[in-house]
Structure formats: C-alpha cells, structure tokens
Amino acid sequence: MPFSINETMGQYSELFMLLAAGTYTVAFIAFAWDLAKSSKTLRAVDLKAAELSGAAAEANAARVPVGVGAGAAAADAARSDADVSGPAGRAERPTSATSRPDTAAGAGQTADGSMRYAGERRAPARVAVALTVLGAAIHAAGVITRALGAGRVPWGNMYEFLTTGAFVAVAVFLLVLIRRDLRFLGTFVIGLAIIMLVAASIAFWTPVGHLVPALQSYWLIIHVSIAVMSSALFTLTFAMSALQLVQSHRQKTIAAGGADKLGFMRLVPNALSLENLSYRINAIAFVGWTFTLMFGAIWAEKAWGRFWGWDTKEVWTFVIWVVYAGYLHARATRGWTGTRAAWLSIVGYLCVVFNFTIVNQFFNGLHSYSGL
Amino acid sequence: MSERVNEKKKSPKPEAVLPTLGPLGMLRWAWTQLTSMRTALFLLLLLAVAAVPGSLFPQRPANPAIVTQYIKDHPDYGSILDSVQLYDVYSSAWFSAIYILLFVSLIGCVIPRAIAHYKAMRSQPPRTPARLSRLPEYGTLVIPADAGIPASAAITDAAELLKKRGYRVDVRDRDGARPSLGAERGFLREVGNLVFHTALIGVLVSVAAGGLFGYSGQRILVEGDTFVNTLVGYDQFTPGTNFQSSQLQPYSVQLDKFDITFDRESKGKFGQPIDFTAAVTTKENPDAPAKKEVLKVNDPLSLGGTSVYLTGNGYAPVVTIRDGAGNVAMQGPVVAKLQGENYYSSVVIKVPDAKPEQLAFAGFFLPTAFVTDKGVSFSGDPELINPQLTLNSYFGDLGLDAGSPQNVFELDVKKLTPLNARNLDTKGIVLAPGSSYTLPNGKGSISFDGVKRYIGVDIHHNPGQLYALIFALLAVAGLVTSLYVNRRRVWVRTGTHEDGRTMVEYGLLARGEDHRLAGEAAAIRKLLSDDWLLGDEAATGSQPAPSATADNDRADKASTATGSTGAGGTHAAPEQPAEDFIQSTAGSSESKKDQ
Ligand code: HEM
Numbered sequence: 001m002p003f004s005i006n007e008t009m010g011q012y013s014e015l016f017m018l019l020a021a022g023t024y025t026v027a028f029i030a031f032a033w034d035l036a037k038s039s040k041t042l043r044a045v046d047l048k049a050a051e052l053s054g055a056a057a058e059a060n061a062a063r064v065p066v067g068v069g070a071g072a073a074a075a076d077a078a079r080s081d082a083d084v085s086g087p088a089g090r091a092e093r094p095t096s097a098t099s100r101p102d103t104a105a106g107a108g109q110t111a112d113g114s115m116r117y118a119g120e121r122r123a124p125a126r127v128a129v130a131l132t133v134l135g136a137a138i139h140a141a142g143v144i145t146r147a148l149g150a151g152r153v154p155w156g157n158m159y160e161f162l163t164t165g166a167f168v169a170v171a172v173f174l175l176v177l178i179r180r181d182l183r184f185l186g187t188f189v190i191g192l193a194i195i196m197l198v199a200a201s202i203a204f205w206t207p208v209g210h211l212v213p214a215l216q217s218y219w220l221i222i223h224v225s226i227a228v229m230s231s232a233l234f235t236l237t238f239a240m241s242a243l244q245l246v247q248s249h250r251q252k253t254i255a256a257g258g259a260d261k262l263g264f265m266r267l268v269p270n271a272l273s274l275e276n277l278s279y280r281i282n283a284i285a286f287v288g289w290t291f292t293l294m295f296g297a298i299w300a301e302k303a304w305g306r307f308w309g310w311d312t313k314e315v316w317t318f319v320i321w322v323v324y325a326g327y328l329h330a331r332a333t334r335g336w337t338g339t340r341a342a343w344l345s346i347v348g349y350l351c352v353v354f355n356f357t358i359v360n361q362f363f364n365g366l367h368s369y370s371g372l
Numbered sequence: 373m374s375e376r377v378n379e380k381k382k383s384p385k386p387e388a389v390l391p392t393l394g395p396l397g398m399l400r401w402a403w404t405q406l407t408s409m410r411t412a413l414f415l416l417l418l419l420a421v422a423a424v425p426g427s428l429f430p431q432r433p434a435n436p437a438i439v440t441q442y443i444k445d446h447p448d449y450g451s452i453l454d455s456v457q458l459y460d461v462y463s464s465a466w467f468s469a470i471y472i473l474l475f476v477s478l479i480g481c482v483i484p485r486a487i488a489h490y491k492a493m494r495s496q497p498p499r500t501p502a503r504l505s506r507l508p509e510y511g512t513l514v515i516p517a518d519a520g521i522p523a524s525a526a527i528t529d530a531a532e533l534l535k536k537r538g539y540r541v542d543v544r545d546r547d548g549a550r551p552s553l554g555a556e557r558g559f560l561r562e563v564g565n566l567v568f569h570t571a572l573i574g575v576l577v578s579v580a581a582g583g584l585f586g587y588s589g590q591r592i593l594v595e596g597d598t599f600v601n602t603l604v605g606y607d608q609f610t611p612g613t614n615f616q617s618s619q620l621q622p623y624s625v626q627l628d629k630f631d632i633t634f635d636r637e638s639k640g641k642f643g644q645p646i647d648f649t650a651a652v653t654t655k656e657n658p659d660a661p662a663k664k665e666v667l668k669v670n671d672p673l674s675l676g677g678t679s680v681y682l683t684g685n686g687y688a689p690v691v692t693i694r695d696g697a698g699n700v701a702m703q704g705p706v707v708a709k710l711q712g713e714n715y716y717s718s719v720v721i722k723v724p725d726a727k728p729e730q731l732a733f734a735g736f737f738l739p740t741a742f743v744t745d746k747g748v749s750f751s752g753d754p755e756l757i758n759p760q761l762t763l764n765s766y767f768g769d770l771g772l773d774a775g776s777p778q779n780v781f782e783l784d785v786k787k788l789t790p791l792n793a794r795n796l797d798t799k800g801i802v803l804a805p806g807s808s809y810t811l812p813n814g815k816g817s818i819s820f821d822g823v824k825r826y827i828g829v830d831i832h833h834n835p836g837q838l839y840a841l842i843f844a845l846l847a848v849a850g851l852v853t854s855l856y857v858n859r860r861r862v863w864v865r866t867g868t869h870e871d872g873r874t875m876v877e878y879g880l881l882a883r884g885e886d887h888r889l890a891g892e893a894a895a896i897r898k899l900l901s902d903d904w905l906l907g908d909e910a911a912t913g914s915q916p917a918p919s920a921t922a923d924n925d926r927a928d929k930a931s932t933a934t935g936s937t938g939a940g941g942t943h944a945a946p947e948q949p950a951e952d953f954i955q956s957t958a959g960s961s962e963s964k965k966d967q
Contacts, residue, residue: 207639212644213645305830
C-alpha cells in the first residue's frame, strides 16, 4: 500500500520550485552578461592586436587574433594538465583520416578547444555558476520535498517529469562543468530549466498524489530515471550541435575573409571540438537510451503482457534510438561527419522533445500517464 | 570501419562504372552498395521516418475497432490510407522492406568484418612506420650512455612493459642497429561491435519466433469464477501462426476476491483507483495442489509457461430473471462494461431461455447513482454507495439460434419489441440491490440480488521473449565494449647515438574514435622512464606530445597539408619532419618537435 500524502510538503516543494526558478533567472542574466561582456573585451583585444600588427597584417587581420588573448591562457592550462584526456583541439576527427579545411582550429577563434578552464577570470560567469549552484540546491530541496510529500519517486506525471527533469539537466550541466568549461552553454541550459519550471507550474501543475497502479513498479524508478538522465545529456549535445553549426558557419565566413558578426561566439570553442565532445556525450546518452528502451520493454512485458506493441510512446522512443544510432554511424561515414552529424543530433533532440511534450499530451496510448 | 570507408572513397563514381558491368558485376555492385556504411545510414534514417506514421494513425493490431471508425469518419481519404497499409504500418510491405534490407545489409557487413577481424587477431601488429613522428602521438626518450642499457635491452624492456599493459607485441630486428617493436591492443572493440550488430539480428529473429509459436487470449473472471487454460476457457484467443492446441497446459485460476483501493487523500485525484489486488487460487494442472496467489497490475502470475496479467476490472450486478411461465430463466452476475467516470457502466442482458418469449435488457449500472435536475444520471463515486440498475426491457427473437456469433455487450433491438423504456408509459426499470420488478404484460420479472466484482485477464505465451532479452543484453554489452574499449597501436624504435646514448622514440595510433590516446601516450612514457630511471624530468618534461600547443602545431600542419588558408601561419610547419631522430643532435631528452 502506498505511503500517505503530505500536502504541506507538497506546498513547500512548490515554494522551492518558484525560488529555484527565480534564482535561475538571475543566473541566466549573469550568463548572458558574461557572453556580452566577453565578446566586447575580446573584440577590444583583437582590435589592439590588429593595430599592433600594422599595415602588413591588415589583409590578414581577420585571421590573426588566434594566439593573442586566450591563446596564451590556453597554453597555460594545457601545461598544467598532465593527463590530457580530451580531444584537445587535435583538429582531426578520429574516425576520418583527413581533416578538412573548415575544421582547422583558428580563424576568429578564442575559446580553448579542449574546453578546459583558462586562466583568465570571467567574473560574471563565476557569479552565474555560483547562482546556478544555489538555484540547483533549492531546486533539489523542491524535488526532495515533492518526493516526501507524495511518498514515492518524484516522477509520476508531467509536472514531476518537468521539475525533476529540469533539475537533472542543471545537475548534469554542473557536473560536466567540474571538468570542462562549458559555461558558454549556461544561457541555454539555465534558460531551458526556467522554461521547464515555468511550464510545470503554469500548464502542468498537479498536486501531490498517488500513482496509478500501472505505474507502481520499481521499473518506474529505473526506466524513467535513466530516460531523464539520457535526455539531460541529449540536451547538452543539442546545444553543442546547434552552436557547432553556427560556429562552423562563422569559421567559414571568416576564413573566406568575411566579417565576424557573431562576436559572442568567440567564447565558444571551435566547431570540431564541439563536435568531438558532443559525440562523446551522445555516445553515453545513447547507451542510456538503449537501456531506457530495453527496460521499458521489460516493464511493458510486466505491466501489459507484451514487451513491444508499437504504442505511440514506444514508437517515438524507437525513432529516437534509431536517429541517434544513425548519428553514431554518421560519424563513421565519410561525408556525414561535421555538419550533417550535427543536424542528426539536433533532429534526435527534437524527437526527444516531441516525445516528451506532444506525445505525452495529445497522443492516446497506453502511456497516457501525463496526469492531466 | 575506417578502412572500409576509405576503400569506398577511392572507388570511382558508380555511374561511371555501370555501363561496363555484366549481370554478375551488377549483382556484385548492388551488394557492395547495399553493405556500405552509407546505405546502412540511409536505411536507418529511413526506418526512423517510416516508423512515425504508426503513431499518427490508429493501428489495427492495437485497436481494430478504432481503425474501422476512423475510416468511416474520413470517407475522403480513410480508405486510401488503408490501401497503402497505414493502419498496419509495422507489418506493412514497405516497413518490412526497409528493415529486411537493413538486416541484409547488416549481415553483409558483419560477416566480412568478422572474417577480417579474425585474421587481424591472429596476425602480428603492422610493421613499424619509417617516420614515427608522423603519428598522432609521438615522443622520445634518451637513456644516458652510462646507464648501460643498449638499444636491444631497451626494446626488450619496452616490449615487457607493453605486454603487461595488455598489448600484443612483436619485436623486430632485436639485435640490429635499429630494433623496433609493434604493439596492438583493444581487439575487443571490434568484437564488441560485431556482437552488437549480430545480437540485433538475434533480437529480430526472437521476436519473429515469438510471433510464430506464441499465443495470447483474454478472459473475464467474476469473483468465484475459474479459468481453465483450454481453448474453450478463453473469451478471445489469438494463436500464433504455428500454434497447436496441445501447447496449452490445463492449469486453472480461480478468482476468490478482488479488492480496489481508491484515493481518498489527494484533491485532484479523489476517487481514483490506486491499488488493485486479486486474490486467486491456482493449480498448475487439474491434479496439482491448489495454491493461493495474489495477482496485481505489474505483477503477473506465471503458470504453465504463460503469464497471466490483470488488465481490467469492473462491477457485475447479480440478477435473477423469471420468464412469463414463472421459471428462473437466468440467474447470476452480468458483466457491466465500463463507459465513463466512476465505473459508470453499460449492462446488456440477453435471456434466450425465457419462455414463451425471449427477453432482453439494456441499460446502465451506477455504483453511486445521482440524478441531475435535468434528469441525467451519473455515478458520483466508484464505490458501491448507492448502486443502481436502470434498464429498458425488450422481448422477441434474439436471433441467437441463427448461429452467427454476437457481441455479448451489444444488443440489436431492431427485431425486438420494447417493454420498458423511458419514452413508453411503462417507463424504464430502476432497481436497487434487493429489489425486483415485474415486467408488464406478464412477461416475467427481474430482481437485482447484489453486486460482485470482475477482472479481465490477458494470458500470453511468448517463447521468443527470453531470447529477445538475452540478445538485447548481449547487444548492450557489445555496444558498451565497442564504445569504450580503445583499439590502439604503439611502435617503439631504439638505436644508439654516436656518442653512446640510447635513443628511444615511440608513436601511437588509434583506430576509431579514441580521445584518451594522449593519456595513453603519457602513461607509456611514464612507465618507460620509470623503468629506465630517467627521473621526473623526462617523465613530465616538456617533450611529451600531450600538450595543446603541440597538438595545435600538428593540426596546423594538417591543415596546411590539405591546402587550408587557416591561421596556421604562426608555426613554421616543416614539410619534412624528423629525418632521423636517433642520429639527430638532440642533446637532452627533448623531442624533435619542440626544438
Ligand atoms: C545496415 C547494416 C549496418 C552496418 C553496415 C553497420 C555498420 C556499423 C559499423 C561499421 C559501425 C562501427 C562504426 C565505428 O567504427 O565507429 C557501427 C556502429 C554502430 N552501429 Fe551499426 N551497422 C548497421 C546496422 C545497424 C543497426 C540496424 C543499428 C541499430 C539501430 C546499428 C547501431 C549501431 C550503433 C549504435 C553503433 C555504434 C556503436 C559502435 O561504435 O560500435 N547499426 N555500425
């Protein structure tokens, strides 16, 4: 028999969620400020460099800035870094023997390709991360009180998927931040978390309640938690793939002598580094998604008597899996790496979002547990 | 795979080749195309796209009735969709074609790769490249002359270390002037990849086998009823293609009691069921001892190779019906079909045994009856607080004797004469438990004796399931292995400098995606320098490749080579790197690159 409901806890939880959303909003502003400010300073550095290098370099001005600002810092970071486990700006896609011109490191580029923390301080970014940590702590309290209030794991309906999912996304982001300087993704991740929290509180609000019998299974704990974690990783790679497209376009423009209109992209590593890291994260997430699919099938067998029935939710989970399998293959297929692979990663994530929103709400199926 | 890919790119454009091919050549060409990575990718993406319509349109296997309705509701295009199998997507010709092609392609890829890999595992690591410095990871070590480690001893030491690290090592020209070794590890990567892809075929075959030899069926059990696993025991039965009725083991399941707990705590979900528990008595076969078991959602019974699932439930009002002659024509529970909120259910009672004329009733059962001002009745609670049966009655020929099967939950009143109905003077019948009603014109009577609960169970037998699970687990194991085991090659070459020092250079190459190659290079470097007591300076000195600057240097070289106009200008990239490190003037343990 399920535990009894504790409404007070539920109310605390909602309060925490609001506070977390508020904190995130400030963090979001700080991240945005960081982007704006850094792009300005970097531009100033570039201008100075261009002046110094004089008339002779003028023709090449767009390509020179490489080594100046953060370049030295990058070298710094690398020196202190003995284990070097990253693709470390090695401008080569491990699976394709030749590297292509547009992927060459350089061209209007400042961020360190290995995504290590550089020596230079970015005060707004630090503030943003600190605020994110604070927000995540409050958010965690919200998730935990929700669980206590309902007497079970806090992922049984859309409201809970959104609030817990947002927390996991932020937590995964913070965990990756420990090892990699992904602060350039801050606006995206935190922005998404805010949207999820707001959507949960406004459109999907559900009071604490018991689970329907079909969800009362330990498979809920296993299957859904893995799905949420994989989705959080896919979220990161989605952002990185999107930036990769922008960055590779920008690199090409600059290499062709065009003007650099997207100054803030200097904070973002080169397209190839983005591609390499998002590949690695996608590989982990793909394994996670494989487990999601498998455990879902095992659970379906327990609950409904068949492990696969092409229920709408099953269809979309399968589609997502196949798209990311396609992505992994693309990385090993000539002519499909780089931009095309990034598109696959983006399409895959759009399917994840679709599966979570539209399918949960508007498609009838055995999985209609959105709690609406 | 990269080799395969590379091979592809060298082959000329297919269009150019076509005209000269004979029929055999055509076949070979088609096969090569089909088993190429590009085709596999294309088919994968096509499969993803093809799976989507199955979620947009109702599907026959899941819900045939909704499909029929959908076609009726959309007369303009409903039947067109049917003709292209959009209501049977997953068994359609086009969907099957995609996945069969995909799997043929997969087999065509796996077999040659397995053979190639088997050979690779048995052959020696490839010969030592002339210029190790061209490898992605490269470094050098210098052993002082007074250490007493000649080139041949150094190579032996390196071989030992690499063997301990799991490499397969082949030493070449040990006593020559330039001894070298080639080493390779991580064969499991390819094995994992092959296992993964093969296991996918296994999953598909298991699923197909389950469809052939399995069966499934449904049965409704009112409290007190017993189900016996024979063909007649089922209300509905769906055999697999190769099903034989001898497969059925005659076990039995008796429903003793069924309990539901409703949510009385949360506001939003008040009155929603939060627990279903069926107490049952089972027997593995007619002579086996009886066993008490509990059947719940998410917790099926396992009996005689099948699984029994709790899939539905509802109320079954118990009625007694007497016919015009005063005899009991029917007595027992009537399964009421759920229609709406709070167990608002429809009831159909057919009494073919009534004499002189057959009787029929149709109406509703409400566990907690309420009537609005406008006379609309609804159920206010799922529990039996104010149970009520409201029925119309009919008499005439039910048409049951004609032999054509009828849906027990539907009553065709076209050929029947109404006795009681809301719009007649006689009005409808309204019964509470314990009450009874005498039909007009001496046609008989009906009494509402009480209410029982019933459950719906699904029974499934799927022999492919276990194998599908095993193959799925194998696939995951293969996947993880192939993603996280790294296949690497290491070469080491040693030699003696004119001044007596022993010079060592090494290079590493990864096959496939490997972001830890630099880490491996550093680790090997550390092991070697520890072994030769070269001290910390050599181990962590400025020479090892793992440094972003060195890497960038290399990257720039690469881009210069491919004709990039990128910002490589700052480093003077030598077109001819390291002619000969061993006889170079390297005075300290500095790598060529850093000079
Ligand atoms: C048409 C037949 C197929 C061929 C020729 C094929 C070929 C390959 C090859 C060569 C790789 C290794 C790529 C590398 O070296 O990085 C690979 C990886 C992979 N394949 Fe396939 N594949 C096929 C079908 C499939 C199917 C149907 C799936 C599942 C939907 C799939 C899922 C994967 C996954 C997830 C990987 C990445 C794991 C790894 O790197 O080992 N493949 N495939």
